[in-house]
Amino acid sequence: MTMPPEIDPETPPPGTPADVRQAALALLAGRDQATLSTLVASSAEDAAAVGGWPYPSLVLVAMDGAGRPLLLLSELALHTRNLRQDGRAALLFEDTGGLENPLTGPRLSVMGRAEPLAGEEAEAARALYLERHPSAALYADFPDFRFWRLDIAQAHLVAGFGRIHWLAGGDLKP
Amino acid sequence: MTMPPEIDPETPPPGTPADVRQAALALLAGRDQATLSTLVASSAEDAAAVGGWPYPSLVLVAMDGAGRPLLLLSELALHTRNLRQDGRAALLFEDTGGLENPLTGPRLSVMGRAEPLAGEEAEAARALYLERHPSAALYADFPDFRFWRLDIAQAHLVAGFGRIHWLAGGDLKP
Numbered sequence: 001m002t003m004p005p006e007i008d009p010e011t012p013p014p015g016t017p018a019d020v021r022q023a024a025l026a027l028l029a030g031r032d033q034a035t036l037s038t039l040v041a042s043s044a045e046d047a048a049a050v051g052g053w054p055y056p057s058l059v060l061v062a063m064d065g066a067g068r069p070l071l072l073l074s075e076l077a078l079h080t081r082n083l084r085q086d087g088r089a090a091l092l093f094e095d096t097g098g099l100e101n102p103l104t105g106p107r108l109s110v111m112g113r114a115e116p117l118a119g120e121e122a123e124a125a126r127a128l129y130l131e132r133h134p135s136a137a138l139y140a141d142f143p144d145f146r147f148w149r150l151d152i153a154q155a156h157l158v159a160g161f162g163r164i165h166w167l168a169g170g171d172l173k174p
Numbered sequence: 175m176t177m178p179p180e181i182d183p184e185t186p187p188p189g190t191p192a193d194v195r196q197a198a199l200a201l202l203a204g205r206d207q208a209t210l211s212t213l214v215a216s217s218a219e220d221a222a223a224v225g226g227w228p229y230p231s232l233v234l235v236a237m238d239g240a241g242r243p244l245l246l247l248s249e250l251a252l253h254t255r256n257l258r259q260d261g262r263a264a265l266l267f268e269d270t271g272g273l274e275n276p277l278t279g280p281r282l283s284v285m286g287r288a289e290p291l292a293g294e295e296a297e298a299a300r301a302l303y304l305e306r307h308p309s310a311a312l313y314a315d316f317p318d319f320r321f322w323r324l325d326i327a328q329a330h331l332v333a334g335f336g337r338i339h340w341l342a343g344g345d346l347k348p
Contacts, residue, residue, distance in 0.1 A: 037211040054264050055264055092232065
């Protein structure tokens with residue numbers, strides 16, 4: 001199998017072109033929702049025979065000032081139980097709605113470790129998140145809800161059909 | 175941590191209510207695109223330090239007559255390299271576009287094993303897929319493209335805020 005040059009580790013791109021970085025930042029800043037991918041918790045209490053399986057779910061997202069996605073998750077939700085067991089997570093941001101062929105639109109997968117926030121960090125996340133998603137005020141203070149933050153280690157941009165770029169987390173600081 | 179009754183293995187639902195099944199089938203039949211979740215291949219040729227990480231990507235989907243999602247994937251794409259190493263996969267179908275609060279809309283995560291098709295199965299998949307996505311005829315015959323099929327083992331429906339149901343793959347046969 002031949003690797004396309006964009007993702008061939010033997011010939012990594014010499015740097016992230018400005019337009020690639022801009023396309024990625026635009027998706028992070030502009031999308032209210034994303035698909036969260038987690039690993040299904042394999043704890044004995046799970047009846048599902050899908051432990052370790054990748055699991056996609058819908059989330060609302062805000063961004064903090066350092067370019068890290070913020071989530072507000074219920075401890076009762078499957079994705080949160082997954083993250084409690086294994087913090088490895090990813091988010092897909094895509095802007096393909098309304099396109100005749102969605103594969104021509106840009107999408108960004110960001111991968112990193114998710115962690116729950118507490119204290120002042122949770123307060124700061126709360127302010128940013130509720131500014132972006134005012135309706136979340138209805139449940140943000142429910143006792144089972146927590147703010148989480150994804151620290152992006154790496155990102156994968158598909159800028160359109162076959163236009164593929166890897167980015168380091170550091171490339172996505174605003 | 176308290177489990178909501180819907181996902182408590184101690185008290186599984188006695189059966190899948192007809193309206194839950196209908197909501198799931200409507201998402202499978204009605205959505206042209208989905209988010210595929212795979213596990214990043216940890217082969218030595220990967221420069222990325224994200225082996226084993228969940229990875230979400232955008233795909234177009236068609237359904238076969240037995241209720242199995244069909245995909246058309248390039249061997250050059252990261253998600254395909256992932257599936258070649260580990261066939262565990264999931265797809266998120268969601269119908270939340272245009273809603274003021276996307277979390278009020280239905281979404282379905284289906285989990286199963288993905289496998290590449292060959293011979294008559296690939297031909298049958300090709301016909302169904304191109305009927306649904308005529309523009310894919312432009313690349314369906316490229317040598318690096320293959321048809322894949324997901325055999326759904328389990329599904330997780332979020333029918334709206336807090337309305338959560340597990341379904342067995344068998345519940346999703348048309």
